[in-house]
Amino acid sequence: MSIIPTSHSSLSTWLSYLEHLHRQEIDLGLDRIKQVAARLPIELDSIKIVVGGTNGKGSTCAMLESIYLAAGYRVGLYTSPHLIRFNERIRLNGLEASDQQIVEQLAIIEEARGDISLSYFEYTTLAAILLFKANDIQVSIFEVGLGGRLDAVNIIDADCSIITSIAIDHINYLGDTREQIAWEKAHIYRQGKVAICADPEPPQSLIDYAQEIGADLQLFGRDFNYTGDQIQWTYIGKNQRRHALAYPALRGANQLINAAAALTAVEALKMSAPVPNQSIREGLLRVELAGRFQILPGQPTTVLDVAHNPHAAAVLQHNLHAMSYFPYTTAVFGMLDDKDVSQVIKCLEKTVDYWYCASLSGTRGVSGQALADKINSLISKDKDGLPEVRVFDSPHQAYEAAKARSNPEDRIVVFGSFLTVADVLAHLPSSN
Numbered sequence: 369m370s371i372i373p374t375s376h377s378s379l380s381t382w383l384s385y386l387e388h389l390h391r392q393e394i395d396l397g398l399d400r401i402k403q404v405a406a407r408l409p410i411e412l413d414s415i416k417i418v419v420g421g422t423n424g425k426g427s428t429c430a431m432l433e434s435i436y437l438a439a440g441y442r443v444g445l446y447t448s449p450h451l452i453r454f455n456e457r458i459r460l461n462g463l464e465a466s467d468q469q470i471v472e473q474l475a476i477i478e479e480a481r482g483d484i485s486l487s488y489f490e491y492t493t494l495a496a497i498l499l500f501k502a503n504d505i506q507v508s509i510f511e512v513g514l515g516g517r518l519d520a521v522n523i524i525d526a527d528c529s530i531i532t533s534i535a536i537d538h539i540n541y542l543g544d545t546r547e548q549i550a551w552e553k554a555h556i557y558r559q560g561k562v563a564i565c566a567d568p569e570p571p572q573s574l575i576d577y578a579q580e581i582g583a584d585l586q587l588f589g590r591d592f593n594y595t596g597d598q599i600q601w602t603y604i605g606k607n608q609r610r611h612a613l614a615y616p617a618l619r620g621a622n623q624l625i626n627a628a629a630a631l632t633a634v635e636a637l638k639m640s641a642p643v644p645n646q647s648i649r650e651g652l653l654r655v656e657l658a659g660r661f662q663i664l665p666g667q668p669t670t671v672l673d674v675a676h677n678p679h680a681a682a683v684l685q686h687n688l689h690a691m692s693y694f695p696y697t698t699a700v701f702g703m704l705d706d707k708d709v710s711q712v713i714k715c716l717e718k719t720v721d722y723w724y725c726a727s728l729s730g731t732r733g734v735s736g737q738a739l740a741d742k743i744n745s746l747i748s749k750d751k752d753g754l755p756e757v758r759v760f761d762s763p764h765q766a767y768e769a770a771k772a773r774s775n776p777e778d779r780i781v782v783f784g785s786f787l788t789v790a791d792v793l794a795h796l797p798s799s800n
Contacts (some may be wrong), residue, residue, distance in 0.1 A: 373477035379467040382474050382487075383454055390487040396518035401490045405430040405523055405701075407480040410497045414444070414505045415641055416524050417633055418556045420512035421532030422549070423680045424566070424626045426659055427618050428532050429511045431630040437462050437508045439643045444500035446521075447511040447690035448489065451658055451790040458496045460503050489513050493520040494718030507641060517543045522555035527640070528633045530555045530564040532626060534571060535679030535706070550574040557583040562636035564592075566629035584636075592632045594624050603631045610645055615653045619660040620687045627652060659789040661687050664796075667696065667776040672792065673783045678708050681715035684783060688719050698722040698770040701739060702763050702788035704732040709742055712784065717747050720781070722773065723757045724766035728787050734762055764790040 373382045393594045417432060419425050426447055432700070433445045441463055450456040455464035462588060473495035486494075493513075499510045510584060516531075528751045534550045542549045550571035557563035563583035565574060570587055578585035596615075603610040610631060616623045634643050645650070661684070664670040669691075677685040701721040703709050719723065725739035736759040743757050761764035764784065770780045783791050 386488045395487045404481045414508040417509045418526035419530045420516045420553045422535040424532035428626045434655040438650040439647035442506045444505035444508045446496035490520045500539040515552040528562045533567045537677040544783045547571045547573045603633045614653045668774040668778045670780045672789045674786045675783045676785045678711035681712040696721045697779045700782040701726045701768045701784045702726040703734045703784045721754045726760045726763040726766040763788045764795040767792045
């Protein structure tokens with residue numbers, strides 16, 4: 369039996385305890401967390417926004433946070449997973465929660481749960497809710513972890529829910545069709561509340577579920593949209609247009625769809641939390657989020673992207689193609705075994721000249737050699753012997769080798785998993 373940490377224990381001690389406490393790393397279902405939540409003071413007086421989807425959740429959450437902060441509201445943000453520090457998951461008024469703040473909530477949850485076993489994600493979701501309440505947050509933003517219907521975040525009775533995109537991912541938990549996955553995700557919608565879907569091709573199961581429960585469904589292309597030129601863009605909502613908006617500081621082709629979804633939520637909630645145009649401009653200009661088509665300063669050009677499924681990899685390929693010319697592109701590539709590795713590789717095969725395959729740690733990590741074998745079986749070499757495929761023990765080792773191989777005018781793309789990007793970020797000089 370593990371020694372139970374206390375409010376005086378370190379955050380690392382608590383996280384180690386939580387990692388080993390529950391029998392399953394991913395254990396979907398709301399029964400356990402609802403029982404414990406009933407013993408805690410978690411009723412939030414704030415506006416509550418829940419964001420789900422296959423890709424684009426983190427970007428949309430970051431934009432909402434930045435916009436509401438620019439408008440002067442006290443904002444709480446809960447996201448997952450983290451890249452370097454656990455504290456990234458819980459933000460209070462634009463700042464990461466401190467170790468002590470998080471530990472105090474974990475100790476309260478530990479005492480309240482009794483003999484009910486909670487997963488790591490369930491603990492941290494409750495901790496975020498408690499911290500938002502303790503800090504008198506006015507706008508609470510929650511990112512769904514996995515799916516929607518059985519995800520711990522779904523204990524939140526959202527005032528507005530957003531689904532950013534629906535693609536094939538986590539098939540062991542959510543199903544292997546977009547219709548099945550959309551039905552799972554749509555369960556974050558609520559009766560009588562605005563339910564936003566930013567996917568340009570929403571599955572019928574999502575539309576049917578929203579209609580069945582009486583949610584106010586707003587669809588991209590039907591109820592909201594955007595237009596833009598090279599300098600600025602316009603948001604087009606059901607009842608409001610916002611002109612002359614700055615492009616989001618987050619790079620990439622899909623960010624305007626994410627921004628339009630965020631502004632639809634802002635419009636839906638304007639009676640409770642009005643936001644002026646200037647705050648939206650400022651919020652979009654200031655928004656930051658590591659690992660989403662993030663370009664590091666210096667040469668060779670290095671792009672970090674947490675693309676880890678075919679839909680995200682296709683977006684990454686589109687964004688890479690839109691960049692200027694680079695003689696050679698090296699991929700630092702690491703994946704988890706529950707992802708469609710073959711389709712992710714195929715998305716990037718016409719762009720990558722050198723595949724530097726990195727092993728990821730943990731039970732779900734794919735070995736670099738297995739990735740290399742997959743690439744060699746899928747992609748034929750050209751007359752110059754490209755693509756060249758090499759194997760490394762870790763992403764940061766692969767990245768160092770990629771830098772050594774590349775000329776200043778070349779490009780390096782680090783992608784395939786949050787863990788891949790996190791390992792490279794953690795070893796950058798500014799992260800130490």
